[in-house]
Amino acid sequence: MWGMGKKKHNDKGMGSTPATLQLERAGVTFKLYEYDHSNDHMDEGYGVEAAEKLGLNPKQVFKTLMADTGKERVIGVVPVSGHMDLKALAAAVGAKKAAMADPKVAMRESGYVVGGISPLGQRTRHKTVLDESALQFDEILVSGGKRGLSVGVNPHDLVAVLSATTAPIGTW
Template sequence: MSKKHAETGKATPAIAQLEKAGINFRIAQYEHDADHMDDGYGIEAAEKLGVSAAQVCKTLMVDTGEKRVVGIVPVNGRLNMKAIAAAVGAKKASMTSPEVAQRESGYVVGGISPFGQKTHHETVLDTSVMQFDEILVSGGKRGLDVVLNPQDIVTLLNATVADIAA
């Protein structure tokens, strides 16, 4: 069911990783509008793609002081720093700077995908998205999302599932 990268212009590392792993996914594209940024990239995606914001996820990177961790939460919520720290056995967590997130993921802010990152980090997926058959995460650039079963994220990235959304 995967749509090949010819439709996206070129394969992002995220799409390449999903295809290589044989994950069943599809691509959802929309025209990114820089004037829409007051609401955030994920809310823009939900509105333009006509899906619930609870099913569109943002990929965030935090620093626990010992390691960096990727958190995946619905765009209509926030990442709970204490909860993600606890999920990975750390005492605390804080957001990394956009520059660090971009450097370590290889993606621009607003297009950071949990897949195909330059540096693989431990990943935690919020429990709330497990109720859905399909969720959307960034496909590696603004305006490009991948639609897949949340269990595939857990399997492919060896992600932990925990209550990390505030």
């Protein structure tokens, strides 16, 4: 872990991403968590790697996924220890169905690479749904906008900054 929120990261270093800049502009306190990302064993996913390398509860580390409802793309934020329930996500945004968005579309619209997609600071704004399990924690981690960088933030602050909703969209 390094760095605290409300700090300006004007040096364009590890902490300066669109995600951290959005939190700074909103005046939200956050922490930066850095770890050495490895491509060697990505079978379980980037978020699981982050939880393991940071020594954190995987239910407290969240991944950002983009889905397509047929009318719009939406963002689901769920614990890395589980999966996103696409039917529940669709219901949460008033859609009939949802399918995972193509990774190329997710990268283009978010402005981030797969494994570093943050719900914060995305190039194109989308409806966002945070799994309600996040609300049991004082701090959750989401991608900081690049592989090897996570942002620790209060889930209520995350909901406020993103104008997100919460719903039971994660499965275990």
